[in-house]
Amino acid sequence: MLLSLTALWAFAAWVTLREGVNLLWVAQLDSSVVGPSEPLLVELQAERRASMIQLGEGSTRTRDELKKQRQRADRTRAAFDESARAGIVSWAADDDGEKRLAELFGKLDGLAKIREAVDAGRMSRIKASQAYADITDSFYRMYGSMATLDDKTLAKDARTLMALSRARELMATEDALLAGALAEGRLSAEEHSQFARISGAWRVVADQAAADLPDADRAAYDKLIDGPAFTRLSSLETMLAQHGGVVDMIPFSAAQWQSATESALSDFNTMVLGAGDRVVERATPVAAGVIVRLILAGGLGLIAVIASIILSVTTARALFAQLQKLRDAAHELSDERLPRVVERIGHGEHVDVAVEAPPLQFGADEIGQVGQAFNTVQETAIRIAAEQAALRQSIRDIxxxxxxxxxxxxxxxxxxxxxxxxxxxxPVELEELFRLDHLAIRMRRNAENLMVLSGASPGRTWRRSVPMVDVVRGALAEVEDYTRVSLMPMGDVVLVGRAVGDVIHLLAELIENAVSFSPPYTNVQVSGQLVANGYVVEIEDRGLGLKPEDLAAANERIANPPEFRITGTTARLGLFVVSRLAERHGIQVVLRSSPYGGTTVIVMLPQELVEMDANAATPEDEPPTSLPRRQPAATAAAGPAERPVARAAARPATRPTTLTAASPLRMAPPVADVEAPEERPSAEAAPTGRTPSGLPLRVPQANLAPPLRDQAPAAAPSNEENDDERSPEEIRAMMGSLQSGNRLGRSAAAKLIQDQQSGDDA
Structure with a gap:
């Protein structure tokens, strides 16, 4: 509203101000250009007459008179140049006015060549008259471009005065032409023809201009034309016009002609100046009216605008205060109350909607009605938020x-x-049981995923530290295509018991992701080593890799896990589980591009989660480490749920291990889920029927049924005590390794036969 009102005032003020500015610029042009140019025009007309006399007579007297006239014209021109070239003129004149003024200056600059030609006698009277007429015409073109009054009546009067001035210029041209002829004593045919045209032209121009004069000025014009000066001039013109062709004897003297023309030109100029003064008198009330309108439209309009602004500001402040109150209430609802209500519901507290969303008072006007609608909105929003929070909690519980x-x-x-x-x-049935065993382990991890997404802790826990190599093996046991995973040496490091279950789960998700998104003919390599800040596990695949923006998004999701929503996408569910597990123990997980084209996952375990294995011998030249060593008693006191993992720690891992399909690994059930049987030693010496690295020796036909044996199998060099020490997991691993070797042998034999057949065909 204020903008539109101000725009209307500015438009009205500009329309009125424009008239005042126009009058100001016209007055400035009149005082700086038109006024100083009129004396110069008169002096140039006089110089033209003297030049024509000089060209006709050529005496010393006429040459001196011409020199004096030129000096007067130069002084008048200097004053005109100083006034017309002022900087204010360029502001007052428009583009056309500046163009015509520049043209006038150019014509005046060519005056020197005209004078030089006249002095040298290289120019006839006809050409000299035309040359000076060219200069005087530029004056009138300039006058026409600067007569730009907005008032139509005044503009018309100004054009009429310029037409009368043009008629006077024609009279002066006629006077100069005949003065030159009188000085020579003869009038050529060409000069006589031009004289006739000019004498008729100034009368036509004067009569046409006089028709547009006001009544008082028209009466003065008629009186002047009928007066004695113009009557005598008209008789001389008629007398000369009756002679045709060359006039060798002009019927009147130069003094008679000069007396008639001087009187006529003077009276005509006085009439024109008087009409101009009366135009100025008529323009005075117009200028006063413009000033009055400017005061009314500008001053009173400005007062109205200021009053409107004050009223609008006071009203807007009141409205703004109410709107600010409404805005603050909305921010409080969105930033404080709703999150607080959701958090309290998440903690199981009861929420009273009437207390959490008290109604706000905003008045009875339109804004008050909006405030009442907002009260309803906030009550509904809090109630729905409470219901949604309760629904999410119920879903989590489910x-x-x-x-x-x-x-x-x-x-x-x-x-x-x-x-x-x-x-x-x-063996065949045992392999199928192993496959079912592996699928069940993966089902257990999926169940744990639900618990992690719901914010709960998985049920698997360990009281004692576990060697890192067995932690990684436990993770491989939960991966479907674990046969494509190559396990590198992990070092003599153990993981504290409180983090074993979550680290196994985290590594299983990352390894399965690496196996799933890499070609089936490639392997995934898992390695680990000690670093300054803890222990690093690297998982590297040979897949197609990820785009830089996808890597950045995955790292951001892991570093800053968002709140899990049921309605969200499940494409990156594994990364969400990884981020939750890593956040729980302060583990850093970073994805980066692999030099082999795939993706490398770096898992940084902090120092408080890892320890050095006290059972591993440390060479004397091995550099010291800042990690604490696990005491040997921790393994001896391990429960039944941790015994398989502890046994794995006693076996060295000096070479990369590639797991086969017939050798599934399964971590023992957690302590809280099984009944602990009577504990047995788990770190005793290897039985005599094993290799120095702890692997069992193969006994021919030991696993065949009795009817299939050729002879009784040779007894393994072990005693009963050592056989009892072998756990079911070790037996299953042995069977799996045996069947894997058989399958590899059959595959190699089939390939050899196929190659031989291909050679025979060739």
Missing amino acids: LISLARRTQGLVHRQLSVLDVMERRETD
């Missing part, structure tokens, strides 16, 4: 309940499979 039930069933399934594996002797 997920946790389902996950725990699934986890319990999987543990029971694993126990049943363990019993079946122990009593099964058929």
Whole structure:
């Protein structure tokens, strides 16, 4: 509203101001250009007359008179140049006015050549008259471009006066032409013809201009034309016009002609100047009216605009205060109350909507009605937020309940499979049981994923530290295509018990992701080593890799895990689980491009989660480490749920290990989920039937059924005590390794036969 009102005032003020500015510029042009140019025009007319006389007579007297006239014209021109070239003129004149003024200056600069030609006698009277007429015409073109009054009546009067002035210029041209002829004593035919045209032209121009004069000025014009000066001039013109062709004897003297023309030109100029004064008198009330309109439109309009601004500002402040109150209430609802309500509901507290969303008072006007609508909105928003928070909590509880039930069933399934594996002797059936065992372990990890997404902790826990190599093996046991994973030496480092379950889960998600997104003919390499800040596990695949923006997005998701929402996408569910598990123990997980074209995942375990294995011998030249050493008693006191992992720590891992399909690994069930049987030593010396590295010696036909044996198998060099020490997991690993070797041998034999057949065909 203020902008539109101000725009209207500015338009009205500009329209009125424009008339005043126009009058100001016209007055400036009149005083700086038009006024100083009129004396110069008169002096140039006189110089033209003297030049024509000089060209006709050529005496010393006429030459001196011409010199004096030129000096007067030069002095008048200097005054005109100083006034017309002032900087204010360029502001007052428009483009056309500046162009005509520049043209006039150019014509005046050519005056020197005209004078030189006249003095040298190289120019006739006709050409000299035309040359001076060219200069005087530029004056009138300049006058026409500067007569730009907005008032139509005044503009018309100004054009009429210029037409009368042009008629006077024609009279002066006629006077100069005949003065030159009188000085020579004869009038040529060409001069006589030009004289006739000019004498008729100035009368036509004067009569046409006089028709547009006001009544008082028209009466003065008629009186002048009928007066004695113009009557005598008209008789002389008629007398000369009656002679045709060359006039060798002009019928009147130069004095008679000069007396008539001087009187006529003077009276005509006085009439024109008087008409100009009366135009100025008529322009005075117009200028006063412009000033009055400017005061009314500008001053009073400005006062109205200022009053409107004050009224609008005071009203807007009141409205702004109410709107600010409404805005603050909206920010408080979105930034404080809603998050607080959701958090309290998440903690299981009861929320009273009436207390959390008290109604706000905004008045009874339109803004007050908006405030009442906002009260309804905030009450509805808090109620819906409470319902949504309760719904999310219920969903989390349902997920946790389902996950725990699934986890319990999987543990029971694993126990049943363990019993079946122990009593099964058929290698084919045992392999199928191993596959079921592996699928059950993956089902357990999926159940744990639900618990992690729901914010709960998985049920698997370890009281004692576990060697890092067994932690990685436990993660491989939960990966479907674990046979493509190459395990490098992990070092003599153990992981503290409180982080074993989560680290196994984290590594399993990352390894499975690496296996899934790399070609089936490639391997995934897992390695680990000590660093200054802890322990690093590197998982490197040979896949196609990720784009830089995808890597940045994945690292951001891991470093700053967002809140899990049911409605969100599940494409990166594994990374969400990894981020939650890493956040729980302060583990850093970073993805980067691999030089082999795939992706490398770096898992940084902090120092407080890893220890040096006290059972591993440290060479004397090995550099010291800042990690604490695990005491040997920790392994001796391990529970039944940790015994398989502890046994794995006693076996060295000096060479990369490639797991096969027939050698599944499974971490023992957590302590909280199984009943602990009577504990047995788990760090005793290897039985005599094993290799120095701890692997069992193969006994021919030891695993065949009795009817299939050719002879009784040779007894393994072991005693009963050592046989009892072998756990079911070790037996299963042995069987798997045996079957894997058989399968590899059959594959190699089939390939050899195929190659031989191909050679025979060739």
